[in-house]
C-alpha cells in the first residue's frame with residue numbers, strides 16, 4: 022500500500038514537471054541562451070584584461086593604512102594637490118585630485134602608459150617543422166655558443182670549443198658563419214630565448230644553431246633564472262609553445278662532478294639535463310645532437326671533443342641537406358623525445374625525483390675562503406648531507422605565467438648559502454653576509470667622513486653624517502638585472518621570495534655587529550678623527566640600499582621597526598617592481614623609488630626586469646608612492662647613464678613626476694666601478710655623465726615640470742657625487758629650502774602613535790653651501806683628491822664624473 026502511494030506521488034510530480042516544462046520551455050531555452058552569451062562575453066573580457074599579479078604578500082602589512090588621504094592636521098601650506106580619501110586600490114583606479122592635478126595626472130598617464138611590445142594573440146598551431154623552415158640555398162648557418170660559468174671552468178671550455186669549431190669549420194665560411202660566443206649572465210634572454218634573433222639587414226638569410234655549455238649547481242645560482250625563463254616562455258599563453266622552432270637546431274653539453282654527484286639520479290649534470298628538455302620543447306624537438314655530459318674531474322675534455330665532432334658533422338649536414346632530417350639519431354624525433362611530454366605535465370614532481378638526494382641541509386655551514394676551495398668544500402658538505410632526506414625546490418614560477426602549479430610545496434633553499442660562490446665573492450668584496458640573505462658593508466663615504474674628508478650627498482641634502490650611517494640590505498636578491506648594478510650577474514635574482522626567511526632580529530643584530538666590526542678596523546687608519554670614531558660607534562641612520570631589493574624581505578616592516586626602536590632613521594630604496602609590498606610598507610624616514618628610465622622600452626633595456634609586466638608594476642608603484650606622500654618623505658631616484666636613459670627622456674621623466682608627485686627628485690650620475698660586471702653589461706666610462714651634463718639635464722627637467730604646472734624647483738646639489746636635488750615646494754618655506762630632516766622629531770612623531778606627515782619632521786633650512794649653485798661641499802671638511810691630496814673646492818659647473 023505504502024509503495025503504491027509513493028509511486029502515485031512520483032507520477033504526479035513527474036507530470037507536474039512536464040506541465041511546467043511545456044508551459045515555460047521557450048522562456049527557459051531563451052534564458053539559457055542569454056546566460057551562455059553573457060558568460061562568453063565575460064570570459065573574453067577577463068582574458069583581455071591586463072593581469073597585475075602579485076609577489077607573495079609581505080607578512081607584515083600595515084592594516085589601517087589609507088595612504089590617499091591628505092591628513093587633516095596639515096595646515097594651508099602650498100600643496101600640489103589635495104587627495105580625496107580612498108583606500109589603496111590594488112586594481113589601480115585613478116585617484117581624484119583637485120586643483121587640476123587630476124587632469125595633469127590623466128595626461129601623464131596617457132603618455133606613459135605605452136606598454137612594452139608583447140607577443141600577442143592565441144597559440145599558433147605548429148606546422149611540421151622542417152616544412153615550415155626549409156633552408157634556402159643562400160641561407161647561412163650561424164652557430165651561437167652560449168655558456169654559463171660561476172667559477173670559470175665552463176667559460177674556459179667554451180673558449181676551447183670556440184677555437185675548435187673555428188678550426189674545423191674554416192673551409193666552410195661560405196655557407197657557415199663564424200661561431201659567436203655569449204655568456205648567459207650578460208645577455209637578455211628575451212633576445213635569444215623567446216624567438217630566434219633577427220639577423221641584421223646585411224646579414225641575409227641566417228639560421229641559428231644553438232650550442233649551450235652549462236655547469237650544474239645544487240644551490241641557487243643564475244642558472245635557475247635561465248631555467249625559469251625557458252619554463253615561463255614555454256608556458257606563456259601569449260607565446261607559441263615552441264617559439265624557437267625557427268632555429269636550425271640546438272645541442273647542450275653539461276659539466277658536472279662525479280665525485281660529488283656520481284650518477285644522474287644523484288644530480289650529475291642535473292641542470293644541463295633540465296635545459297636540454299626545455300630546449301626540446303621550445304624548439305619543437307630540434308635537438309641537433311644528443312646531450313653531452315662531462316666530468317670535470319676525469320673525462321670532460323674527451324667527451325667535449327667527441328661532442329664537438331658530432332656537432333660539426335650535424336652542422337655540415339644541415340648545410341648540405343637543409344635541415345636535421347626526420348628520424349636521424351639525435352634529431353629529436355618524436356619517438357626519441359616521448360618522455361618529454363610527461364615531464365611537461367609535472368615538472369615539479371619530476372624535478373623532485375631527479376634532483377640529487379645528496380643535498381646540503383639548510384643551516385649547514387662551512388667556511389669558504391676562496392672560490393677555488395668551493396669544489397672540495399661542496400663535496401665534503403655533500404658527503405655530510407648524504408644521510409639527509411632528499412630535498413627539492415620547484416623552478417621559480419612567476420605569478421604572471423599560467424603554468425601548472427606544483428602540488429606539494431617544496432622545502433625552501435637558502436638564498437646565499439655559506440658554500441655558494443656568491444657568498445664567497447661578496448665576502449671577498451668586503452660584504453658581511455648575515456644569515457642567509459642579508460648583507461652589510463661600510464661605504465667609502467663612511468670611511469671618508471671618519472677621516473674628516475666629507476660625507477656623501479645625503480649630508481648636504483638631508484643632514485646625514487656618513488660616519489653615523491650603516492648601509493645594509495635584508496634581501497641580497499633582486500627582481501632586476503640593472504646594467505649599472507655592480508653585482509650584475511652574480512647576485513641571486515627572482516620574481517618571488519622562494520628562500521628560507523631569517524628573523525628580523527637576527528638580521529638587525531648581525532648588521533650592527535658587522536658594521537661596528539668594520540668601523541673598528543678603521544681605528545688605525547691614518548687621518549681618522551678620534552671624535553668621529555667615537556660618534557661612529559652609535560649608528561644613527563640606516564640606508565637600506567646596498568644591493569638587492571629590501572622590500573622583497575617578507576618581514577621588512579618588523580625590521581624597520583627594530584631600527585626605529587633604537588632611533589635609527591630609515592632610508593629605503595626600492596626598484597618599483599613590488600607594488601603589493603610597497604603598499605603594505607609602514608612609514609620609513611624616507612622612501613625611494615628608483616626611476617631608471619622614463620618609458621617602458623628604455624626601462625626594459627636598463628633594468629632588465631624579470632617580471633614580464635614590469636611596466637604595469639612600475640606605474641602602480643608610482644601610484645602608491647603618490648598616495649604615500651603625505652605619510653612619509655617620498656623620493657624619485659634617477660640614475661643617469663649616458664647612452665641609455667638621458668637623451669630625450671626629460672619630458673618622459675616629467676610625466677612620471679606628475680604621476681608620482683614625490684616630495685623630492687634626486688638626480689645622480691651612474692657610478693662606474695670598473696668591474697667586469699660593468700663591462701659585461703656594456704658600460705664604460707663613456708656612459709658616465711659629466712656633472713655639467715647632469716646639471717643641464719636637471720635644468721631641462723625642471724623646465725618640463727614647470728610647463729606642467731607642477732610646483733617643484735632645484736633645491737640643492739652635491740657636485741662631488743654628481744647629484745642634484747629637485748624638491749617639491751612643500752619644502753620651500755618663506756623663500757628658504759628645508760630639505761634637511763629633524764630626526765628627533767621623526768621619532769617623536771612615530772612614538773606618539775598619531776598620524777603625521779613629512780612636514781612634521783621637516784628640519785632647519787638647507788645650509789647655503791648645499792643649495793643649488795654652491796657646490797654642496799661642507800667647508801668644515803677637508804677636500805682631497807682620490808690620492809688624498811688637498812684639493813680646491815669644486816665649482817658646481819666643474820667637469821666632474823661620478824666615480
Ligand SMILES: Cc1cc2nc3c(=O)[nH]c(=O)nc-3n(C[C@H](O)[C@H](O)[C@H](O)COP(=O)(O)O)c2cc1C
Nearest residue numbers: 170171172173174175236237238239277278289290
Ligand atoms: C656549490 C656547488 C654545487 C655543485 N652542484 C653540482 C651538482 O648538483 N651536480 C653536478 O654534477 N655538479 C655540481 N657541481 C660541480 C660543478 O658543476 C662543476 O664544478 C662545474 O665545473 C662548475 O663550473 P663553472 O665553475 O664553470 O661554473 C657543484 C659545484 C659546486 C661548487
Ligand code: SF4
Nearest residue numbers: 499501503506568569
Ligand atoms: S635594483 Fe639595485 S640591486 Fe637590483 S639590480 Fe638594480 S641596482 Fe642592482
